[in-house]
Amino acid sequence: MSKGKKVVITGVPGVGKTTVIDASMEALKAEGVAYTSINFGTCMFEVGCDQGIVNDRDEMRKLDQDVQRELQKTAAKVIARITDNTIIDTHCTVSTPAGYLAGLPSWVLEELKPDIIVLVETDEDQILKRRLSDTSRSRDMEGYVAIKDHQRYNRYMAASYSMLTGCTVKIVRNLDFLLENAVSEMVELLR
Ligand code: AP5
Numbered sequence: 001m002s003k004g005k006k007v008v009i010t011g012v013p014g015v016g017k018t019t020v021i022d023a024s025m026e027a028l029k030a031e032g033v034a035y036t037s038i039n040f041g042t043c044m045f046e047v048g049c050d051q052g053i054v055n056d057r058d059e060m061r062k063l064d065q066d067v068q069r070e071l072q073k074t075a076a077k078v079i080a081r082i083t084d085n086t087i088i089d090t091h092c093t094v095s096t097p098a099g100y101l102a103g104l105p106s107w108v109l110e111e112l113k114p115d116i117i118v119l120v121e122t123d124e125d126q127i128l129k130r131r132l133s134d135t136s137r138s139r140d141m142e143g144y145v146a147i148k149d150h151q152r153y154n155r156y157m158a159a160s161y162s163m164l165t166g167c168t169v170k171i172v173r174n175l176d177f178l179l180e181n182a183v184s185e186m187v188e189l190l191r
Contacts, residue, residue: 004085010092011120014131024186040090043075058138076111092154
């Protein structure tokens with residue numbers, strides 16, 4: 001069976017990773033390049049709903065650590081079955097009441113075997129503003145410093161994931177009103 005490219009795309013909540021992914025998929029489709037995009041959180045949420053342990057996706061990061069790990073494992077196994085070129089929309093780390101939870105611990109990386117990990121980043125004040133204006137979600141209302149710490153911690157974790165798997169790490173900046181720049185960088189990477 002031929003192996004498609006596996007690209008893991010991450011970013012702190014509200015940075016706009018899903019917006020960048022959707023626009024990049026559209027641009028790639030126009031060029032005839034096909035990717036399947038999977039949202040890791042949705043996959044975990046569906047497993048959690050089936051098991052009757054969660055009702056809202058924003059509740060997941062507040063669940064017991066062992067429960068979050070079990071949901072992670074199951075989601076990774078489901079996603080690993082896909083053999084196409086795949087974008088996995090997820091988190092480098094998840095901010096939980098008990099501290100940062102690794103989004104891609106070794107057992108998830110072993111299943112996913114990513115070729116590239118992308119960190120979508122932007123200035124912390126822009127993330128804060130985007131979270132405040134998104135009324136559709138129960139976003140954590142953190143300050144500038146907490147968001148800055150989280151983005152920095154994600155870089156450290158991406159480096160450790162790269163050491164474990166040999167994947168590359170790419171940083172894509174999604175600056176306010178410059179979405180097209182982020183998209184063209186992402187398309188270049190995925191082509
Ligand atoms: P998930 O749904 O992936 O969480 P999320 O970070 O909240 O993701 P979103 O897609 O909602 O936000 P986004 O950053 O992509 O921003 P958006 O494009 O909406 O995961 C849900 C949950 O699953 C997690 O909380 C966690 O519990 C769990 N989970 C997931 N992966 C896990 C893992 N590996 N391990 C354990 N748990 C895991 O954009 C936000 C706003 O910004 C929008 O209003 C948009 O219009 C605006 N915007 C975007 N780009 C720009 C721009 N360039 N200029 C101006 N505005 C912009």
